[in-house]
Amino acid sequence: MSSNVGMAVANGALPIIAYGLLIYTWYIYVFRVCQPLLLNQDQAAMGGIFIFITTALWWFSLISYLRILLSHPGKPAQISPTIYSPSLxxxxxxxxxxxxxxxxxxxxxxxxxxxxxxxxxxxxxxxxxxxxxxxCKECNSCVLKMDHGKNKRGSARSLIASYPVVIVHGLYGVWCLCSALPLVVNAVQYKDFLLDPQWIALLILAFIFGFTIFGFAASHCYYIMRNETTIExxxxxxxxxxxxxxxxxxxxxxxxxxxxxxxxxxxxxxxxxxxxxxxxxxxxxPLWGGMGDxxxxxxxxxxxxxxxxxxxxxxxxxxxxxxxxxxxxxxxxx
Known part of the structure; x- marks a missing residue:
């Protein structure tokens, strides 16, 4: 009973933590890292481009994760067996x-x-x-093209919705790290800025989550190109x-x-x-799914x-x- 309660609490807290991290990292990147660039006439264009790219990836991350929260893994609707034949x-x-x-x-x-x-x-x-x-024993339902992994409800991952989430979150984290790191180093080393602790927080979060998720994204892209799931x-x-x-x-x-x-x-x-x-x-x-049902x-x-x-x-x-x-x-x- 206690394990079920703990799982329910964890599943309820996970979306809050995920969205909290996304909002926090976007705030630091835009208002702590890029805002000084906008005040500098020589670097205003670069700052605007960086903010645009980051905000676009951030919105994609928000939307794709929301799709995961609202989507069902995909239950078979057919009451008759399905078969494959090239002629059909x-x-x-x-x-x-x-x-x-x-x-x-x-x-x-x-x-x-x-x-x-x-x-x-x-x-x-x-x-x-x-x-x-x-x-899937945890969601107590059959899942089409089931893959390992859990969404916020602890159920089997929805293949159509989860791959874009992994890819776009990985891109967001890697972009934040690779674009913010030179700016922070340059600000501290050459412009005598005081080191903002939130810069360090951004770099740590971007490194941990960016490269971790990007590794998952790379492996799943490999699976997609071979048309196989983790289980297979x-x-x-x-x-x-x-x-x-x-x-x-x-x-x-x-x-x-x-x-x-x-x-x-x-x-x-x-x-x-x-x-x-x-x-x-x-x-x-993931506004559109893959081909077929x-x-x-x-x-x-x-x-x-x-x-x-x-x-x-x-x-x-x-x-x-x-x-x-x-x-x-x-x-x-x-």
Missing amino acids: FDISTMTTQPLSLRDEIPLPLLSLSRADGGLRYCTICCCYKPDRTHH HINDRPYEVRVDFDPSGTNYEIVSVQCTDMLWDNGISLNWRATMGSNPLGWFV GSVHPYNPTVYYTVVERAKCQRMMLNPHSLCEQDALVMLED
Whole structure:
């Protein structure tokens, strides 16, 4: 009981501390570090530029963190299982079409499953779990494309909203440190200014939080470009991929894929836009989410066809006539 109370107090205090630090550092930078520059005719332009850049990053930080506070990590809305097939998926919008809208037999359908081929179903949330979805015990909800990390409620991090927060906070801290440090050194060394203790506070806070968060931002940018989450990066168990040869739900094979195979890596450009969105402004301010709804993710084409061929080989070894019958059906449809 006491631990729950402590967690609730900590979660309630965290936003206050975060916003307090943002407001305090902005005040010191603008009114203690840059204001003297505005009073100097030779340095007024530089002071104005520094204040503009700092204020812009500061506003981005405020807005992005507010989005984190107000956003839900992302719960699956589908009551039916989700699958991926190139013939059903629109890569330009990262959305998939329902099977019922198509008459022809699509390419084989892929989805993650249990080792026995059963669909991934959450009995707590009463929903099928799409690929890359996990149940968060702390927020007691399934989270789409779940990643490690907590927001202010202690729940699993919202992937779409959290990456811009990490990036823009890192940029804000590094900018404050790298731009304020030369000004402070110059003021103390050459202009005989008394050392303001709040200058030191700004530099310490900017160094600690700026480079710490910037390190997180760099690592997550690496994950984005590979289209993987922290959970997937440290995963050491193979994926069980279910290959449905038709929409019946009974004609399938299970293929075990090594965790080192990048199932959803589709190149840096598409990986980045899929997570961060196509609008560059949204990379810093999460007003727009990534592409798609997070329930279906396109498989790497090479991995997709490799898995399908392995499934066909398994089927041929167990029942050589089944695939021949399926190919005949496809020919009849054509």
